[in-house]
Amino acid sequence: xxxxxxxEEHNEAFLIWHYAxxxxxxxxxxxxxxxVDEHSDFRSPRLNKSIDAxxxxxxxxxxxxxxxxxxxxxxxxxxxYQGLFKQFYWLQHPYPNLSTTPKSICIYSSDSExxxxxxxxxxxxxxxxxxxxxxxxxxxxxxxxxQNLTVNxxxxxxxxxxxxxxxxxxxxxxxxxxxxxNLEITEAQYQSFIQDRYHYLRVLxxxxxxxxxxxxxxxxxxxxxxxxxxxxxGQKKVSESEIVKRIKELVGFLExxxxxxxxxxxxxxxxxxxxxxxxWKLIEDLxxxxxxxxxxxxxxxxxxxxxxKSLNQPLISSPD
Numbered sequence: 001x002x003x004x005x006x007x008e009e010h011n012e013a014f015l016i017w018h019y020a021x022x023x024x025x026x027x028x029x030x031x032x033x034x035x036v037d038e039h040s041d042f043r044s045p046r047l048n049k050s051i052d053a054x055x056x057x058x059x060x061x062x063x064x065x066x067x068x069x070x071x072x073x074x075x076x077x078x079x080x081y082q083g084l085f086k087q088f089y090w091l092q093h094p095y096p097n098l099s100t101t102p103k104s105i106c107i108y109s110s111d112s113e114x115x116x117x118x119x120x121x122x123x124x125x126x127x128x129x130x131x132x133x134x135x136x137x138x139x140x141x142x143x144x145x146x147q148n149l150t151v152n153x154x155x156x157x158x159x160x161x162x163x164x165x166x167x168x169x170x171x172x173x174x175x176x177x178x179x180x181x182n183l184e185i186t187e188a189q190y191q192s193f194i195q196d197r198y199h200y201l202r203v204l205x206x207x208x209x210x211x212x213x214x215x216x217x218x219x220x221x222x223x224x225x226x227x228x229x230x231x232x233x234g235q236k237k238v239s240e241s242e243i244v245k246r247i248k249e250l251v252g253f254l255e256x257x258x259x260x261x262x263x264x265x266x267x268x269x270x271x272x273x274x275x276x277x278x279x280w281k282l283i284e285d286l287x288x289x290x291x292x293x294x295x296x297x298x299x300x301x302x303x304x305x306x307x308x309k310s311l312n313q314p315l316i317s318s319p320d
Contacts, residue, residue: 001298004264009203011070013265018062026262032087032157037166044117045074052114063311067197071206080144081107087145094150108141151249155257163264167283168274170243183220190218194314251290
């Protein structure tokens with residue numbers, strides 16, 4: 001059976017992928033990621049904790065890294081940097097002048113310590129890439145291939161595919177704006193932040209916000225302001241009939257291309273507000289129904305995994 005994991009927000013996919021590797025549900029490296037989303041989620045993160053120091057066999061460490069360091073726009077670049085994926089496809093809605101030409105990407109740490117990941121995109125040529133990037137101080141760079149697709153295109157790779165679907169691909173609210181600043185808070189607000197892995201600031205800012213206690217006072221500390229990743233054109237909330245059409249087109253794309261799945265991650269994106277609150281349940285129910293007609297699936301939620309592994313822990317920020 002193909003495992004289907006349901007998550008609330010998209011940074012949780014990073015935790016799911018590593019959990020799946022540990023449970024031998026997907027390969028530990030060189031996977032193919034098919035990312036179905038209104039947004040690329042391809043932003044490079046600035047991390048408080050080095051990704052090079054992350055213990056990929058320790059689910060507790062991965063849990064804290066996912067919620068304290070990553071947000072809903074920057075969880076894919078770290079996974080490619082770790083070698084988890086060798087190929088990234090972003091499936092978008094068709095629009096004029098969308099380039100589907102394959103390209104290469106080099107991801108490396110600008111500080112050689114795994115705190116600030118940088119990505120450079122160029123024409124697909126690995127030999128030239130290695131020559132071009134030979135000056136890198138950090139030898140742990142990763143090369144991967146990236147390509148845009150639509151449901152009207154053929155899918156060139158159908159083996160070892162990890163399918164990643166954000167519900168906002170089917171219907172999406174307008175772009176959200178993020179404020180920046182420093183804030184003293186009450187103890188109750190501090191407890192709310194460290195206890196709630198879906199606190200809206202944690203979901204949207206990742207490592208851009210942390211908490212601290214100093215001289216009996218409680219603070220949220222905003223360090224940098226992530227901005228919106230690339231979005232496909234025409235982002236908007238659509239009718240239920242259009243949602244049904246888009247789901248059928250996507251599942252038809254998978255079936256017609258005989259895509260062999262290792263696992264599926266479904267992201268609701270309802271807490272961040274990208275998926276309309278009155279449509280996410282319709283999307284989830286119909287998508288699971290349609291996928292179940294093509295694949296033999298086993299559905300589980302991230303809450304079930306965290307409960308099973310006793311991972312519902314306070315998310316206290318690490319000292320700087």
